[in-house]
Amino acid sequence: MQLDTGRFLADLDTLRRIGAHRTGVHRPTYSPADMASRRWLVEAMEAVGLEARIDGIGNVYGRHPGPGPHLLAGSHIETQNQAGWLDGVLGVVAALALARAGLPVDVCAYADEEGHFADFPGSRSLVGALTEAEIDAARNRHDGTPLRDALAAAGLAGLPRPQLEPGRHKGAFELHIEQGTQLEKAGLRIGVVTGIVGIRQWRITITGQQDHTGGTTMAERRDAGLTAVRLLAAIDTEFPRLCGPRSVWTAGRIVLEPNAPQIIPGRAEVAFSFRDLSPEVMARMEEGLHRLVQESNRRERCPAMLEPIGHSAPAPCDPAMLEALAGAAETLAPGAWQRMPSGAIHDSQILARVLPVAMLFVPSIGGISHHWAEDTKREDLALGLEVLAEGARRFLAA
Amino acid sequence: MQLDTGRFLADLDTLRRIGAHRTGVHRPTYSPADMASRRWLVEAMEAVGLEARIDGIGNVYGRHPGPGPHLLAGSHIETQNQAGWLDGVLGVVAALALARAGLPVDVCAYADEEGHFADFPGSRSLVGALTEAEIDAARNRHDGTPLRDALAAAGLAGLPRPQLEPGRHKGAFELHIEQGTQLEKAGLRIGVVTGIVGIRQWRITITGQQDHTGGTTMAERRDAGLTAVRLLAAIDTEFPRLCGPRSVWTAGRIVLEPNAPQIIPGRAEVAFSFRDLSPEVMARMEEGLHRLVQESNRRERCPAMLEPIGHSAPAPCDPAMLEALAGAAETLAPGAWQRMPSGAIHDSQILARVLPVAMLFVPSIGGISHHWAEDTKREDLALGLEVLAEGARRFLAA
Numbered sequence: 001m002q003l004d005t006g007r008f009l010a011d012l013d014t015l016r017r018i019g020a021h022r023t024g025v026h027r028p029t030y031s032p033a034d035m036a037s038r039r040w041l042v043e044a045m046e047a048v049g050l051e052a053r054i055d056g057i058g059n060v061y062g063r064h065p066g067p068g069p070h071l072l073a074g075s076h077i078e079t080q081n082q083a084g085w086l087d088g089v090l091g092v093v094a095a096l097a098l099a100r101a102g103l104p105v106d107v108c109a110y111a112d113e114e115g116h117f118a119d120f121p122g123s124r125s126l127v128g129a130l131t132e133a134e135i136d137a138a139r140n141r142h143d144g145t146p147l148r149d150a151l152a153a154a155g156l157a158g159l160p161r162p163q164l165e166p167g168r169h170k171g172a173f174e175l176h177i178e179q180g181t182q183l184e185k186a187g188l189r190i191g192v193v194t195g196i197v198g199i200r201q202w203r204i205t206i207t208g209q210q211d212h213t214g215g216t217t218m219a220e221r222r223d224a225g226l227t228a229v230r231l232l233a234a235i236d237t238e239f240p241r242l243c244g245p246r247s248v249w250t251a252g253r254i255v256l257e258p259n260a261p262q263i264i265p266g267r268a269e270v271a272f273s274f275r276d277l278s279p280e281v282m283a284r285m286e287e288g289l290h291r292l293v294q295e296s297n298r299r300e301r302c303p304a305m306l307e308p309i310g311h312s313a314p315a316p317c318d319p320a321m322l323e324a325l326a327g328a329a330e331t332l333a334p335g336a337w338q339r340m341p342s343g344a345i346h347d348s349q350i351l352a353r354v355l356p357v358a359m360l361f362v363p364s365i366g367g368i369s370h371h372w373a374e375d376t377k378r379e380d381l382a383l384g385l386e387v388l389a390e391g392a393r394r395f396l397a398a
Numbered sequence: 399m400q401l402d403t404g405r406f407l408a409d410l411d412t413l414r415r416i417g418a419h420r421t422g423v424h425r426p427t428y429s430p431a432d433m434a435s436r437r438w439l440v441e442a443m444e445a446v447g448l449e450a451r452i453d454g455i456g457n458v459y460g461r462h463p464g465p466g467p468h469l470l471a472g473s474h475i476e477t478q479n480q481a482g483w484l485d486g487v488l489g490v491v492a493a494l495a496l497a498r499a500g501l502p503v504d505v506c507a508y509a510d511e512e513g514h515f516a517d518f519p520g521s522r523s524l525v526g527a528l529t530e531a532e533i534d535a536a537r538n539r540h541d542g543t544p545l546r547d548a549l550a551a552a553g554l555a556g557l558p559r560p561q562l563e564p565g566r567h568k569g570a571f572e573l574h575i576e577q578g579t580q581l582e583k584a585g586l587r588i589g590v591v592t593g594i595v596g597i598r599q600w601r602i603t604i605t606g607q608q609d610h611t612g613g614t615t616m617a618e619r620r621d622a623g624l625t626a627v628r629l630l631a632a633i634d635t636e637f638p639r640l641c642g643p644r645s646v647w648t649a650g651r652i653v654l655e656p657n658a659p660q661i662i663p664g665r666a667e668v669a670f671s672f673r674d675l676s677p678e679v680m681a682r683m684e685e686g687l688h689r690l691v692q693e694s695n696r697r698e699r700c701p702a703m704l705e706p707i708g709h710s711a712p713a714p715c716d717p718a719m720l721e722a723l724a725g726a727a728e729t730l731a732p733g734a735w736q737r738m739p740s741g742a743i744h745d746s747q748i749l750a751r752v753l754p755v756a757m758l759f760v761p762s763i764g765g766i767s768h769h770w771a772e773d774t775k776r777e778d779l780a781l782g783l784e785v786l787a788e789g790a791r792r793f794l795a796a
Contacts, residue, residue, distance in 0.1 A: 180613030197612065201659065212767055213648040214595065214673060214741035215578025225649055226634060233631035236624060250611040251623055252659045254652055261599065261650045261669035271659035275612060343612035369610055 001102040003389050005382040008097040011044065012381065015077070015093065016085040024372025025085045028142075029078040029112040030058060030154040037077050041092065041109055048100040050107060056151070056159035057125045057135070058111030062096075064104050071105045071392055072164070072172040072355065073098055076113035076122070076347065081142070084374025086177050086381075088113060090362070094175040094385050103392055106169065110347040116140055117147045119310075123350035128163045164354060171321050171356040171395060174348045175388045177376055181367035182340060189380050190329045190337035190387055191361030192322060196349040197246075197275040197341055198282055198314035202289070204231070208302040210258065210266025225256045225265035227302040232270065234292050239274075242288040244281035246341055249274035268302075277314045277341045315349035318356030321395050325360055328390035333383060344369075358395075360388050399500040401787050403780040406495040409442065410779070413475070413491065414483040422770025423483050426540075427476040427510040428456060428552040435475050439490065439507055446498040448505060454549070454557035455523045455533070456509030460494075462502050469503045469790055470562070470570035470753065471496055474511035474520070474745065479540070482772025484575050484779075486511060488760070492573040492783050501790055504567065508745040514538055515545045517708075521748035526561045562752060569719050569754040569793060572746045573786045575774055579765035580738060587778050588727045588735035588785055589759030590720060594747040595644075595673040595739055596680055596712035600687070602629070606700040608656065608664030623654045623663035625700040630668065632690050637672075640686040642679040644739055647672035666700075675712045675739045713747035716754030719793050723758055726788035731781055742767075756793075758786050 018040065019026050019033030027034040041060045045052035050062030060077065064070055075091025088109075095107040111122030118138045124130040138147035151157050178184075183191050208224030232251050239249055253271035272289075276282045293306045322339075329337035340361065348357040362384035365375045416438065417424050417431030425432040439458045443450035448460030458475065462468055473489025486507075493505040509520030516536045522528040536545035549555050576582075581589050606622030630649050637647055651669035670687075674680045691704045720737075727735035738759065746755040760782035763773045 178613065179610055181618065182613075182615070199612075211765070212577060212742065213646060213650060213671065214597075214743065215576065215580075215765065215767065216646070216741070217580070217644065218646055220579070221646075223648070225652060226630075229627055229630040229649070230634065232624075232627045236628065246615065248611060248614070248616055248619075250621070250660070250662060251627070252611060252654070252661050252663060253657045254623060254654055255657070256650075256652055259651045259653070261671060262648070263650050264648060265650060273611065273659060343614070344610065345612065367609070367613065369613065 003097060003101045003386060005385055007100065008093060008385050009378060009381065011093045011096065012085065012089065015040070015089050021082050022372045024083055024374060025079045026082050027079045028081055029114065029116040030150040034078045035154050038109065041077060044096055045107060048096060050099055054156065054159065056156055056161040057121050057130065058154065058156055059122045059126060060109040062099065062107040064099065064106050066104055068104060068168065069170045069396060070168055071103065071396065072108060072169045073105050073174070074108035074110060075174050075176060077109040078112060078114055078116070080114050080370045082372050083370050084372060086374060086376055087369065090177060090381065091175045094388055097385055098389055098392060101389060103389065113347050116142070117150065120347060120350045123347035125161045126164050127350060127354045169355055171318055171358065172348060172351045173388060173392055174346060174359045175384050176346060176359060176361060178361040178364045179344050179369035180364065183361065183363040184365065184367065186338065188336050188338050189363060189383055190333050191340045192325045192329055192337060193317055193342045193359035193361060194322065194339050195277045195314060195316035195341055196346055196359070197277050197343055198279070199273055199275050199310065199312050199345065200282060200286060200308065201273040201310035203307045203309050204270040204272055204293070204304055206268040206302050206304045208264070208266050211264045213262045213264055216264060221264055222301045223264050224268040224302045227296065227300045227304060228254065228268040228270055230300065231292065231296045231304060234295070235289070238288055238292060239285065242284045244276050244278050247274060247276040247281060247285065248343065275343060277316065279314055282314065312345060312349060315352035315357065317358045320398060321356055321358035324395035324398065325358055325387065325391035327394055328387045332387050332390060360384060360391070401495060401499045401784060403783055405498065406491055406783050407776060407779065409491045409494065410483065410487065413438070413487050419480050420770045422481055422772060423477045424480050425477045426479055427512065427514040428548040432476045433552050436507065439475060442494055443505060446494060448497055452554065452557065454554055454559040455519050455528065456552065456554055457520045457524060458507040460497065460505040462497065462504050464502055466502060466566065467568045467794060468566055469501065469794065470506060470567045471503050471572070472506035472508060473572050473574060475507040476510060476512055476514070478512050478768045480770050481768050482770060484772060484774055485767065488575060488779065489573045492786055495783055496787055496790060499787060501787065511745050514540070515548065518745060518748045521745035523559045524562050525748060525752045567753055569716055569756065570746060570749045571786060571790055572744060572757045573782050574744060574757060574759060576759040576762045577742050577767035578762065581759065581761040582763065582765065584736065586734050586736050587761060587781055588731050589738045590723045590727055590735060591715055591740045591757035591759060592720065592737050593675045593712060593714035593739055594744055594757070595675050595741055596677070597671055597673050597708065597710050597743065598680060598684060598706065599671040599708035601705045601707050602668040602670055602702055604666040604700050604702045606662070606664050609662045611660045611662055614662060619662055620699045621662050622666040622700045625694065625698045625702065626652065626666040626668055628698065629690060629694045629702060632693070633687070636686055636690060637683065640682045642674050642676055645672060645674040645679055645683065646741065673741060675714065677712055680712065710743060710747060713750035713755065715756045718796060719754055719756035722793035722796060723756055723785065723789035725792055726785045730785050730788060758782060758789070
């Protein structure tokens with residue numbers, strides 16, 4: 001069968017109207033709009049001949065009824081609050097288009113990749129890494145609603161949560177928007193993802209002594225904010241010696257207490273994280289961070305405490321899948337594509353625990369992401385689908 | 399007449415009960431409790447033979463009716479919210495005790511030194527540096543009440559605001575708690591203040607580009623928080639080369655936007671200030687700050703803007719008054735006193751524009767200030783009064 005890019009774009013437009021917000025979409029996980037989009041997807045899956053069901057965590061899974069070897073393809077269908085129309089949805093609708101074109105593809109919308117309730121609960125459920133106890137404990141990060149209550153309200157309570165059938169899939173593909181500006185800046189239309197970075201997240205807590213700025217000499221002070229500044233400056237100096245070519249590190253959040261102009265900060269809290277594709281580089285950066293905190297604690301009057309608060313492992317893409325996509329890109333968009341890592345995290349990195357995975361990027365206009373103004377040119381969306389389909393065919397044939 | 403330290407301590411205890419809060423006092427400017435304390439003071443002034451009145455900004459002024467040369471003495475009577483029983487009140491009650499002992503002293507409670515509505519409106523009114531337009535514009539910093547409304551509610555609207563009579567006063571004394579730990583740590587009981595530091599306060603605003611930490615390479619980033627860290631680290635390195643022996647500098651407030659762990663800060667705002675006794679040192683530090691911001695703007699991708707938001711000049715104490723206090727301290731507390739600057743700001747630095755001034759400190763237990771737990775040993779309070787009286791006598795006789 002022919003790949004129907006017109007129908008693919010029409011499906012994107014249909015989903016854009018469910019929970020529309022300005023030019024984007026507001027479909028938080030398990031909200032009425034989100035459940036409406038999941039029910040739409042069940043019908044669309046059935047219409048292309050898949051056996052569709054929603055499971056007990058909200059995954060919408062369409063099983064290909066024919067003989068293998070099978071592929072898995074998909075992404076997520078819920079959105080961040082007041083966010084874009086393509087983030088996640090693109091990969092789901094593209095997977096549906098592959099099935100419609102006759103490829104032996106199971107299609108899945110992995111639940112809550114956007115983390116309204118938990119970290120990747122949908123894909124973790126599929127790989128057997130989500131416990132009932134975790135579901136019991138999870139709450140909506142914005143309004144505190146227990147995940148159990150949200151599942152019940154969405155009609156999902158008590159449904160089974162089947163795992164992926166071992167040996168069924170040759171690999172899992174995911175088409176996604178880039179959420180950055182590298183393709184756009186380079187004038188390219190396709191990114192073949194070499195791997196998904198891992199993240200290590202830390203809380204650095206520095207304890208000083210709150211005092212009046214006027215009455216306390218520099219020699220007497222224990223200024224937690226100043227210790228934070230010195231530590232972050234040391235990281236800024238030292239990390240370039242430890243990092244890889246595409247490592248990133250960020251102190252996105254700094255909170256001083258009491259944070260008043262004429263009071264010496266008695267406490268500072270810093271959220272620090274770094275990302276890289278290479279476990280070796282990440283281990284080197286982590287070792288460096290521990291060493292810099294130790295040095296700070298030797299020199300400074302304000303002790304710094306380093307706590308890990310989150311961790312995900314880098315997931316290299318499967319070489320054969322990656323080369324199939326690269327070959328398809330060079331055929332369909334000669335000179336207009338590149339290999340690149342994914343700096344953002346995706347369900348594919350969870351699936352990579354049990355399956356070969358690969359991802360494909362299309363450009364994000366202006367790099368805008370997690371905002372209703374997010375967009376991609378329609379011809380780039382269509383090209384993305386074509387490269388994905390051709391790559392999938394080549395990988396199946398290999 | 400004899401100095402009545404018992405009566406002086408009893409007066410402090412009486413005022414402690416007006417607006418009592420735990421072991422401290424809550425008497426914000428023009429509140430019912432504050433006005434009750436001002437009316438108490440008028441009566442107490444009249445009882446020691448002064449001609450007392452409250453003026454149109456709330457200053458309580460007791461004029462000595464006898465011949466000169468006269469001294470001015472006082473401090474403030476309102477408190478910070480839920481604050482201590484001695485901050486300000488000590489200097490007012492001590493001045494009253496000098497008048498009671500027969501010294502030719504005008505006693506004044508300068509209104510709103512604690513800045514509930516404005517910076518030093520009481521003492522500035524006395525030296526002719528408070529305009530009606532400024533009173534029109536001022537509002538309560540906590541609840542936004544216009545100063546005019548507060549004055550009307552306190553019964554002060556339309557009252558005259560007389561200025562100090564030129565030539566009347568040989569000098570102005572102020573006894574105050576230290577609000578620091580230097581006397582306590584050194585085991586001393588009296589501080590003879592060499593001068594009151596000046597302050598320069600700045601807002602540093604750094605503009606970057608808010609982006610997702612995953613999709614944006616280090617080379618592409620414009621991280622306003624990182625530029626702030628580098629600038630503050632440069633100040634930390636450079637200021638020790640520019641400062642004087644008792645300079646202090648502080649970044650008490652840092653606000654990143656959006657201040658989220660996985661978003662590159664698009665904006666950073668830093669409240670930075672420094673204090674010193676020497677105008678030359680302050681000028682050098684200011685020049686250094688401008689230079690460091692310029693260097694930052696040459697090197698960094700995120701422009702930094704430096705805005706002055708407050709300024710007060712250092713006020714050296716009068717050498718003859720200072721030596722009179724030092725002589726008194728050595729007589730009454732031999733070996734138990736030191737010369738020291740005041741790092742906190744006081745009405746005396748406003749009065750210094752038109753009069754010779756001097757200040758005397760007594761220890762603050764644990765350095766606690768602007769908190770209801772603030773305290774000083776009663777024997778130190780009494781000694782402070784005795785040194786003040788003896789110093790005033792010596793200065794009048796000189």
